[in-house]
Amino acid sequence: MSRRRGPSGTRRPGRTAIRRGVLAGAALVALGLGAVSPAAAQSVNRNLIDRLNVQLLYVALPLTLFVEVILVYAVIRFRNNDDPEPTAENPTLEVTWTVATAIVLVFVGWSAYNVLASPYISPTPEAEAAQPEVNPDVRVDVLAYRWGWQFTYPDANVTTQNLLVLPRGEDVRLSLRANRVIHSLFVPKLGLKQDVFPGHDTTLLTRALENGRYRGYCTEFCGDGHARMRAAVFVVDPETYRQWLAAHADERLVTAPPSGNVSANGSGAANLTAPSNATAPPNATVPPNATAPPNATVPPNATAPPNATAPPTGTLA
Numbered sequence: 595m596s597r598r599r600g601p602s603g604t605r606r607p608g609r610t611a612i613r614r615g616v617l618a619g620a621a622l623v624a625l626g627l628g629a630v631s632p633a634a635a636q637s638v639n640r641n642l643i644d645r646l647n648v649q650l651l652y653v654a655l656p657l658t659l660f661v662e663v664i665l666v667y668a669v670i671r672f673r674n675n676d677d678p679e680p681t682a683e684n685p686t687l688e689v690t691w692t693v694a695t696a697i698v699l700v701f702v703g704w705s706a707y708n709v710l711a712s713p714y715i716s717p718t719p720e721a722e723a724a725q726p727e728v729n730p731d732v733r734v735d736v737l738a739y740r741w742g743w744q745f746t747y748p749d750a751n752v753t754t755q756n757l758l759v760l761p762r763g764e765d766v767r768l769s770l771r772a773n774r775v776i777h778s779l780f781v782p783k784l785g786l787k788q789d790v791f792p793g794h795d796t797t798l799l800t801r802a803l804e805n806g807r808y809r810g811y812c813t814e815f816c817g818d819g820h821a822r823m824r825a826a827v828f829v830v831d832p833e834t835y836r837q838w839l840a841a842h843a844d845e846r847l848v849t850a851p852p853s854g855n856v857s858a859n860g861s862g863a864a865n866l867t868a869p870s871n872a873t874a875p876p877n878a879t880v881p882p883n884a885t886a887p888p889n890a891t892v893p894p895n896a897t898a899p900p901n902a903t904a905p906p907t908g909t910l911a
């Protein structure tokens with residue numbers, strides 16, 4: 595490696611070394627961009643999230659590379675400078691980096707806002723009104739209990755146990771409620787995540803785009819059965835969905851998914867039944883929208899929390 599000395603006695607890095615560094619950086623960026631190109635998403639929700647991720651990465655990677663190159667250059671260029679001088683003011687440079695930072699932040703804010711304002715991410719009445727083409731025909735009431743999921747299709751009077759079946763290509767509104775403690779429904783492949791509270795409904799809006807079996811979890815620690823709190827989510831053709839619904843009309847605690855038409859998507863297609871749960875739902879007959887039903891069938895082992903505010907009996911006169 596050839597080295598030359600600068601006027602102040604500092605060594606300059608060889609041009610070959612700099613060129614190699616820049617080439618290596620460019621290769622890394624190309625590799626990164628290639629690796630993050632999103633595959634076809636399984637739902638509209640997931641599509642929105644993945645696209646935002648990639649958009650932000652397109653900005654973040656060149657910036658990271660730029661900063662790293664300057665850092666490495668400065669370390670090499672000034673490594674033998676025993677008598678460093680402070681840099682004089684440079685208004686042009688300061689204005690440039692302030693404006694550049696502002697542009698980047700505005701871009702990030704605008705990209706994120708566009709996703710957050712979508713009714714599939716923030717299912718508010720205002721967001722839905724802004725997109726009249728969003729028209730959820732299918733309604734599902736979700737009850738999260740310790741420890742399992744109950745899905746009710748009110749129009750068909752069907753209730754399932756740890757099993758959610760969705761018609762492909764149709765908007766579905768999920769109305770979620772918990773009966774005692776906070777849970778959270780998470781279906782990663784469909785880009786769905788929503789906290790579930792007692793006494794307060796939350797909503798998810800989705801349109802699944804690919805047939806398959808997906809996994810759903812509770813992601814809010816809710817007691818010692820938390821790890822069992824899983825659900826199987828099936829996305830099937832609309833005809834299959836309606837046949838399945840008709841076949842189970844007026845049934846409760848259905849665990850049999852639609853047969854056929856579920857292409858494997860690598861997430862455990864061998865096990866085509868909803869995860870079995872040792873405990874039956876405590877409030878199987880209470881619709882999720884009922885207001886705070888007392889849970890009459892709590893297992894006797896469940897201990898009520900001690901009442902910390904009760905005065906000790908010894909101090910009472």
Ligand SMILES: [Cu+2]
Pocket residue numbers: 738776777778812813814815816820823
């Ligand atoms: Cu839970």
